[in-house]
Amino acid sequence: xxxxxxxxxxxxxxxxxxxxxxxxxxxxxxxxxxxxxxxxxxxxxxxxxxxxxxxxxxxxxxxxxxxxxxxxxxxxxxxxxxxxxxxxxxxxxxxxxxxxxxxxxxxxxxxxxxx
Numbered sequence: 001x002x003x004x005x006x007x008x009x010x011x012x013x014x015x016x017x018x019x020x021x022x023x024x025x026x027x028x029x030x031x032x033x034x035x036x037x038x039x040x041x042x043x044x045x046x047x048x049x050x051x052x053x054x055x056x057x058x059x060x061x062x063x064x065x066x067x068x069x070x071x072x073x074x075x076x077x078x079x080x081x082x083x084x085x086x087x088x089x090x091x092x093x094x095x096x097x098x099x100x101x102x103x104x105x106x107x108x109x110x111x112x113x114x115x
Contacts, residue, residue, distance in 0.1 A: 002026035002104040006095050009109030016113070017083045022095030022106055024076040029099040034071055034078040038091035038111075045094065051078060062088075085113045 016046035020036065049059045049069040057069055057087040068081040078095055092108040 002008065002028055002097065004095050004097060004104055004106035006106045006109040009093060009111045011112045012028045012085055014086050014113055014115050017081070018085065020080040020082070020093055020095075020111075020113060021108060022078045024078075024082075024097050024104070028040050028076055028097060029102075032097050032099040034095065034097045036069060036078070036080045036093055038089075038093045039108075040091040043091075045108055047072065048093070049080065082111070085111075087115045089113050 002024060004022050004024045005013050005027055006020060006022045008018060010018060031053050033050050033052050036048040037045050038048050040046040047060050048063055049067060051057045051069045051071050053073055066084045071078045089111060090113050091111060093111050094108045095106045097104050
């Protein structure tokens with residue numbers, strides 16, 4: 001079984017920064033994709049950013065230039081550095097790890113950006 005534990009969420013003013021972390025443990029296939037998604041109240045969960053075990057990244061247009069995803073393969077940990085936050089970034093942020101048809105999700109961490 002695989003577990004993912006997110007941390008780093010909180011309340012921040014518009015224009016501020018936060019860094020999210022997600023540590024994965026358990027039997028994880030070495031070639032995988034880790035990612036961050038978010039879900040705002042009343043909206044569907046949406047992609048924020050993903051990163052492969054080889055370091056290739058993909059970002060949603062809404063966060064390009066403001067957010068940076070990175071990972072430490074030795075620690076099975078993925079990070080999301082979020083800068084220039086605005087109220088539209090308020091959501092529960094979830095991390096996941098996937099390979100093939102297998103996907104595991106974390107429990108989510110709340111990010112609230114005040115105006």
